[in-house]
Amino acid sequence: MKNSFKKRYSLILKKIGERFVLYLSMGVIIGGATGAFFLYREITNRKAYEKFYQANLSYQKAQKSENVKERLEEYQKASRIYEEIISKYPLVNNKREILLYLGDCLCSIGNYDKAEEVFQKFIKRYKNDYFLPWVKIKLGFIYEEKKDYERAINVYQEILKEYPGMVVAPQSFLGIARCLELQEKWEEAQDIYQKLLTRYPLSTEALMAEIGIERLRGEGKI
16 A cells, blocks of 8 residues: 555656756756747847848938939839838838838839838838828829829828818818819819818928919919
8 A cells, every 4th residue: 555655656756856857957958948039029120120230320321412313223223122012021110111211112103003011011100100190192193193182082082071170181182182182173273272271281282282273363264
């Protein structure tokens, strides 16, 4: 009886020991894998930031350049590096900024289809981001350039509903008026200009609305 109890007790201790070793081994493996992951992420982020710095230099140079050819080349160079970062370093921390700059570069070189894709990705991923209103303004501009005026108007109207107190609101009114003029809807364009003047009389865009109305009158369209 006593020997049987000792045997059972020793078996229990053995099983506990085996489990302890197993759990300890699993903890070491998981801990090691986690440490390796964070080390890998740190290294890749460092490389990505170096690339990001290079791309930003070209982006800033493009913005400052008064030479059309040089400006275009620098935007193209910057966009290639931003795309390389997204492709090679998917875990990079500042992907939001990269998408912003990439979309702007693509707009500047006239690659509107790809710019639209980038900005749509931004909107989907960063729904509450501070820069979202400006991304949507850019998207509206892209649709204007692609002559998809109804879609552009929808984007601008969405901005007016969501951000009525921000500087993008009067810009959106101007966008809608432009699209209406391009569709030869002169009376509707005048109404939008007038709404802009009424709601945002002290804005820079209000002055542009006054000019727009005078131009339409001078051309005999209203």
